[in-house]
Amino acid sequence: MKTVLLSLILTFVAFPQIQNIRISTTSASSPNEVSIAINPLNPDVVVAGSNISYLYTSTNRGATWSQKQMSSTLGFWGDPCLIYDHRGYLYYGHLSNPTVGYWIDRIVVQRSTNDGVSWNDGAGVGLTPPKEQDKEWLAADYHSPLFKGNIYMSWTEFDNYGSGATSDSSRILFSRSTDAGLSWMTAIKISDKSGDCIDEDNTVEGAVPAVGPNGEVYVSWTGPYGLLFDKSLDGGLTFGTDKFVAPHPGGWDYSVPGIYRANGLPITVCDTSQSAHRGNIYICWSDQGAGTNNTDVYVARSTDGGNNWGTPIRVNGDATSRHQFFCWLTVDQATGVLYSIFYDRRSTTSNLTDVFVARSADGGLTWENFKVSETSFNPSPSVFFGDYTGITAFQGRVYPIWMRADGSLLSIWTAPFFDSAAVLPVELTGFSANVEEDMVFLDWQTSTEVNNHGFNVERAKLESAFDKNYVFSTVGFVKGRGTSLFPVRYYFEDKRSEPGFYKYRLKQIDLNGEFEYSNEILVDLSHPLSFGLFQNFPNPFNPSTIISYEIPKAGFVSLKVYDITGNLVTTLVNGYKPVGVHEIDFNVESTKSSLSTGIYIYRIETEGFVDSKKMIFLK
Ligand SMILES: [Ca+2]
Ligand SMILES: [Ca+2]
Ligand SMILES: [Ca+2]
Numbered sequence: 008m009k010t011v012l013l014s015l016i017l018t019f020v021a022f023p024q025i026q027n028i029r030i031s032t033t034s035a036s037s038p039n040e041v042s043i044a045i046n047p048l049n050p051d052v053v054v055a056g057s058n059i060s061y062l063y064t065s066t067n068r069g070a071t072w073s074q075k076q077m078s079s080t081l082g083f084w085g086d087p088c089l090i091y092d093h094r095g096y097l098y099y100g101h102l103s104n105p106t107v108g109y110w111i112d113r114i115v116v117q118r119s120t121n122d123g124v125s126w127n128d129g130a131g132v133g134l135t136p137p138k139e140q141d142k143e144w145l146a147a148d149y150h151s152p153l154f155k156g157n158i159y160m161s162w163t164e165f166d167n168y169g170s171g172a173t174s175d176s177s178r179i180l181f182s183r184s185t186d187a188g189l190s191w192m193t194a195i196k197i198s199d200k201s202g203d204c205i206d207e208d209n210t211v212e213g214a215v216p217a218v219g220p221n222g223e224v225y226v227s228w229t230g231p232y233g234l235l236f237d238k239s240l241d242g243g244l245t246f247g248t249d250k251f252v253a254p255h256p257g258g259w260d261y262s263v264p265g266i267y268r269a270n271g272l273p274i275t276v277c278d279t280s281q282s283a284h285r286g287n288i289y290i291c292w293s294d295q296g297a298g299t300n301n302t303d304v305y306v307a308r309s310t311d312g313g314n315n316w317g318t319p320i321r322v323n324g325d326a327t328s329r330h331q332f333f334c335w336l337t338v339d340q341a342t343g344v345l346y347s348i349f350y351d352r353r354s355t356t357s358n359l360t361d362v363f364v365a366r367s368a369d370g371g372l373t374w375e376n377f378k379v380s381e382t383s384f385n386p387s388p389s390v391f392f393g394d395y396t397g398i399t400a401f402q403g404r405v406y407p408i409w410m411r412a413d414g415s416l417l418s419i420w421t422a423p424f425f426d427s428a429a430v431l432p433v434e435l436t437g438f439s440a441n442v443e444e445d446m447v448f449l450d451w452q453t454s455t456e457v458n459n460h461g462f463n464v465e466r467a468k469l470e471s472a473f474d475k476n477y478v479f480s481t482v483g484f485v486k487g488r489g490t491s492l493f494p495v496r497y498y499f500e501d502k503r504s505e506p507g508f509y510k511y512r513l514k515q516i517d518l519n520g521e522f523e524y525s526n527e528i529l530v531d532l533s534h535p536l537s538f539g540l541f542q543n544f545p546n547p548f549n550p551s552t553i554i555s556y557e558i559p560k561a562g563f564v565s566l567k568v569y570d571i572t573g574n575l576v577t578t579l580v581n582g583y584k585p586v587g588v589h590e591i592d593f594n595v596e597s598t599k600s601s602l603s604t605g606i607y608i609y610r611i612e613t614e615g616f617v618d619s620k621k622m623i624f625l626k
């Protein structure tokens with residue numbers, strides 16, 4: 008029986024160089040600014056987006072991709088964000104540039120119910136002329152009792168984008184959809200203090216929503232007051248007072264040589280897995296607190312729903328003073344393992360840039376870093392490079408996504424890998440057997456399972472209860488759920504064989520063919536069950552005696568005592584009884600009238616069996 012706990016099995020094995028797969032084709036026009044999502048109902052399907060309106064689809068876990076361009080009458084102006092909900096619906100959020108309206112006058116959320124094959128025209132959210140709506144992100148509630156299915160979105164509203172006037176300000180807005188993205192609540196302001204409209208350090212930006220285990224909605228962002236956090240406990244209708252998380256030294260707007268423009272905007276995630284870190288909130292960002300030549304990636308975490316935030320933890324583990332920038336963060340909601348992607352120059356000179364992934368299996372306290380890009384690239388500072396990278400993970404399958412800029416030539420890449428050290432084993436509990444009539448009923452459950460093909464049920468006949476030389480053979484197969492974060496119950500019925508002692512065990516088989524045996528359970532079938540009504544003891548008796556009977560199948564049983572002339576004295580049993588031998592204590596002091604010395608009859612009636620016996624009461 009596997010009783011290994013998640014926290015004990017997460018021994019990290021260094022990843023070898025992972026194969027890089029090009030997502031965008033050579034025909035793609037300046038693709039950058041990426042987002043990636045896994046269909047939770049069919050994890051073989053992975054989708055990605057990039058500027059300005061590209062959609063990339065893979066149906067084979069990222070091995071190969073198809074590319075197409077989206078369309079909407081509301082237009083496209085960047086900031087693609089792709090997410091799935093629990094229904095398997097896919098959402099593509101982006102900025103607008105409508106034919107009727109003006110540049111970024113609203114956020115657009117388009118929906119597909121067939122993994123991106125077809126899309127609706129999209130809902131426009133936050134239209135408030137003449138203001139601009141920018142830099143949105145989405146999150147879905149997958150399983151909270153109250154708010155499951157809600158889609159949440161937060162973004163920045165500008166009074167007048169780019170304006171330096173003190174009368175113009177920026178704020179964080181929020182909206183939700185309770186009808187799978189078709190309509191959206193009138194946006195509410197969740198930032199307590201505004202920023203400016205310049206789209207630099209003192210503008211409030213980077214609002215990314217995350218959903219907690221009980222449907223809490225968490226949002227953090229950055230701006231002139233550092234990294235701030237707010238939450239809603241009523242499904243996004245109202246938010247509270249902004250909470251300070253950490254300073255953002257140097258601000259979110261910074262420069263990295265060779266990069267057109269860079270930023271350290273935050274990403275917020277919450278662990279809703281069954282891991283030991285369930286409920287933790289993580290905010291990841293980058294800054295130049297160590298110097299303008301040495302950008303670093305940080306994570307702050309809260310283990311109490313965002314009330315308290317620990318000291319920021321540096322994610323990039325190098326000892327160099329080189330740049331790490333454009334970080335993204337995800338948590339595998341099946342395992343609770345965190346993955347961060349960022350550009351990294353620790354191993355290069357000048358502007359040559361690699362891509363790294365950092366992995367944390369201890370709730371963000373420590374991070375293993377490894378390079379995922381096969382070769383470095385040398386970006387051109389005159390070509391827009393986009394504002395973010397992306398990464399997603401589910402059930403141990405991890406998909407980083409990034410832009411390369413080989414000079415001015417942009418392309419989109421991934422490096423899918425399977426984090427086998429993160430995946431939970433199938434944990435089997437409570438294997439038991441019951442004998443009913445001529446059947447043996449086996450039942451068991453799994454507390455968690457990942458990649459569970461199923462169970463072979465194996466049986467061995469023993470020469471005696473103490474036989475050690477028995478041999479198992481397979482008597483059946485029960486298909487597994489595959490992957491489940493929640494307990495799954497299984498049953499198997501085996502026809503009772505010839506009398507004797509038997510052992511049963513389960514062979515749990517993974518999808519990859521690996522297997523493990525359960526404990527063995529002994530089943531005693533040595534006594535074939537039959538109907539019987541046995542002689543009472545003691546006999547003669549005064550005042551009490553034991554009457555026993557046996558039934559081979561559960562059913563309604565009546566057991567009554569009569570005097571010798573046939574008058575009913577008392578009813579001892581009148582109800583549903585399980586299989587087996589049953590004993591009843593008959594005490595004459597419990598009868599209504601006192602009995603006289605003499606012979607009495609006790610009689611059993613049950614389906615398929617009627618019998619009676621005599622007993623003697625002596626005063
Ligand atoms: Ca952008
Ligand atoms: Ca607030
Ligand atoms: Ca700055």
Ligand SMILES: [Ca+2]
Pocket residue numbers: 301302303323327328329330331
């Ligand atoms: Ca650094």
